Structure formats: structure tokens, C-alpha cells
Amino acid sequence: MEESDKQHGPGDATSKVHKILGVEGDATDKTLPVSSGSYQPIPKSSTAAAPDTDSDSDSDEEPTNVAYDYGTSEEWKDVNPVPLTAGSVMPIAFTPQFQMVFGYFRALLATGELSARGLQLCEDAARLNPANYAVWMYRRKVLAHLAVDLTGELQYISRVIEKNQKNYQVWYHRQKIVELLKDPSKEFDFTAKMLRKDAKNYHVWQYRQYILRYFDIFDHNELEFCDGLIRADPFNNSAWMHRYYVLVELPRACGRPSLLEGPALEREIQYTVAQLMGQAHNESPWSYLRGILRDHWAEHFPTVQAICSDLYSQNIRSPYLLAFMIDMYDEDIAQGFQATTDIQKGELLARVKAICSDLAVKHDVVRKAYWNYLSQQLAKKYERFLPAV
Numbered sequence: 001m002e003e004s005d006k007q008h009g010p011g012d013a014t015s016k017v018h019k020i021l022g023v024e025g026d027a028t029d030k031t032l033p034v035s036s037g038s039y040q041p042i043p044k045s046s047t048a049a050a051p052d053t054d055s056d057s058d059s060d061e062e063p064t065n066v067a068y069d070y071g072t073s074e075e076w077k078d079v080n081p082v083p084l085t086a087g088s089v090m091p092i093a094f095t096p097q098f099q100m101v102f103g104y105f106r107a108l109l110a111t112g113e114l115s116a117r118g119l120q121l122c123e124d125a126a127r128l129n130p131a132n133y134a135v136w137m138y139r140r141k142v143l144a145h146l147a148v149d150l151t152g153e154l155q156y157i158s159r160v161i162e163k164n165q166k167n168y169q170v171w172y173h174r175q176k177i178v179e180l181l182k183d184p185s186k187e188f189d190f191t192a193k194m195l196r197k198d199a200k201n202y203h204v205w206q207y208r209q210y211i212l213r214y215f216d217i218f219d220h221n222e223l224e225f226c227d228g229l230i231r232a233d234p235f236n237n238s239a240w241m242h243r244y245y246v247l248v249e250l251p252r253a254c255g256r257p258s259l260l261e262g263p264a265l266e267r268e269i270q271y272t273v274a275q276l277m278g279q280a281h282n283e284s285p286w287s288y289l290r291g292i293l294r295d296h297w298a299e300h301f302p303t304v305q306a307i308c309s310d311l312y313s314q315n316i317r318s319p320y321l322l323a324f325m326i327d328m329y330d331e332d333i334a335q336g337f338q339a340t341t342d343i344q345k346g347e348l349l350a351r352v353k354a355i356c357s358d359l360a361v362k363h364d365v366v367r368k369a370y371w372n373y374l375s376q377q378l379a380k381k382y383e384r385f386l387p388a389v
Helices: 010-020 096-111 116-128 133-146 150-163 168-181 187-197 202-214 222-232 237-253 262-276 283-292 297-313 319-335 342-363 365-381
Strands: none
Touching: 096 116, 096 133, 116 133, 133 168, 150 168, 168 202, 187 202, 187 222, 202 237, 222 237, 237 283, 262 283, 262 297, 283 319, 297 319, 319 342, 319 365, 342 365
């Protein structure tokens, strides 16, 4: 390490840390020299040490203690740890171990050191607080500066994510590593593995959608993947939302035409209706059906009306069926699909108001105020079709 990098006192170092992290002014992103220290990461926690397995077992828990005693190490005697500046009347009671690791971490940030020992320090810091964005930001700088093989880093972050599945920072770090590798081939199996642990994990779904969008992937069998999850749990709204994303939002984001046109839309309507049979009290397929019909009510109105009428005739009074019928009739009044005269629209409006009343009084009492409000708003919207008093 350069001599000038070793002479920072705690006050100067703290100030520089704040500047790097953007607390004071703008952070500067500059390439800094590698430390001349000969530190080698401990093999057990090395980024390339453990193989990437597909086991769902949690038996190989990462230890919560740090891998190194920095205070007594010859390799770290040239570094003066930077204490956390007190700024609260109720400071957090950090453990001595936590204070030690992050004291040394702040010191490396202050001097701008990018080294192998800094990489190991990041592992210990991430083990103690995997949600610290500065740790992952610094780690990426070190990886780039040392030109580390990122295949090992992908294995490392896989292990970290296994223990911190709902942590934004670890998923973002993986995203950046995969971007640099330019290889998303492992990501579908990995996200599928994570979804087996929690099929509604927002972080996993968001990441999977990012991979599809960033790499412009349209030939992966995502609909089949969604279907498997929906069959396992028809109430998995995340899987339904991902299905819509693949067909509508992904093409739009990539500048391509929607995949939900013509025969494809017919198939999706049939698929959704099949899920509704026997599951009329499941909100997810009703929401999905409403979404895919958003710009296609005209050509498919007779089909969906027949489906709703059939379910209603079976004395099914699911709040989601009734809410869908209100939307459907609202479209008919506005667009005149079947209700073409003022009299027909007035009769349809009366039926809509009756459904709202049933929901408020019998079938969805908890949202009584909402259904009464909606009834009033629709009456005001279509006031010209109401019979004269």
C-alpha cells in the first residue's frame, strides 16, 4: 500500500467515507491501486471454493461469525479501523465483532484500497449485514479491479441468496454479475429453485423478469413454467402476473408486438376459463381475464358474457365473478356491444346497480361502502340512460 494511504487519522478517514458514500457531495468513482499486502482469502469462504449445487437443503448454513480476527492479524496491522461516528441519542448496540469488521471496511473505503483482502472483508461484512448496499458496491469495484473470474462470484452469490432470499441488495449484485458474464443460462434453473422454496417471492419474480427483458429472451418456455406453478397452486397470483408479463409487458419493453393477439388470445381465454371452472372464488384468474381483455372486449364480449351467465345461472355468487360482471356490463353500456339502444343501456345499468347492492348487502359486506360508492358513480356516469322519474 502507498505510504500516503496509510496515514489517514480516524477523523479524516470518516470524512472521506462519508464522501465516498454520497453523504457529503457526490461520490467519485476512480480506479485505485491494489494493496501490496499478501493476504489470501480463507479457502472455506473463498468465492471459488464451494461448488454450485442444486440441493434445496439448508443444512450447510453459513457461519454467522467472521472468518478473520482483523485486530490481531499481521496482514491488517497497517490499517486503522474507522469507528462509526455517533449521531443518535439511541445508537444501535452493535456487537464488538460487527464494529470490528465495519471499522476495517470503512478504513478501506476511505483509502480507496481495492485488494484481495478487501474482497475477503466484504464476505465478512456481508455475512453480518447482507443488506448493506455499500458492501456490495465496493465488492464489485474490487472484482473489476482485480479482474476476478466471475464464475466463482456467481457461485458465491448463489450461496448468499440461499440464506437471504428476500434481500434486494443480493439480487441486484447477482444481476450485475450476470450482466458482466453475458450469460443468463443458469438463471432460469436458479430462480426456479428459489421459487420452489417460496413461489410468491417478489424478488425472484422481479429478477427473472429482468433476465428475460435484459437479454431479450422470447424462446424460453415461460408459459409452461407458469402453468406448472398455477397447477400446483391456482391462487398463486405471482404466477398469473408473470404469465401476463411474458405475453404483454415483455414484448412492449423490448419493442416487439404483443404476443396476445388472434389465436394466442383465444387460447389464453380458454386457458383462463378452464382454471375458473370449479375455482370461481379465486380472484387471480378473474384479474388475469380482465387484464387480457383490456383492449379486446369487442371481439370476445359474447364469449365472456356466456361464461359469466353460465356461472351465474349455477347460483355461483363469487364476489370476483360479480365484480367482473360489473366491469363487463360497464364496457357494454359504454361501447354498445349488445346494448345498442338507450332503453337497453338503461336496463343494463339497473342490473349493474342491483349487482352492486347484492355485493354490499350479501356477498362482500366488508366492502359495502365501496360497492355503494361504485353504484352511485356508475349512475352518475350513465345518468342519461336512467328512466325519467
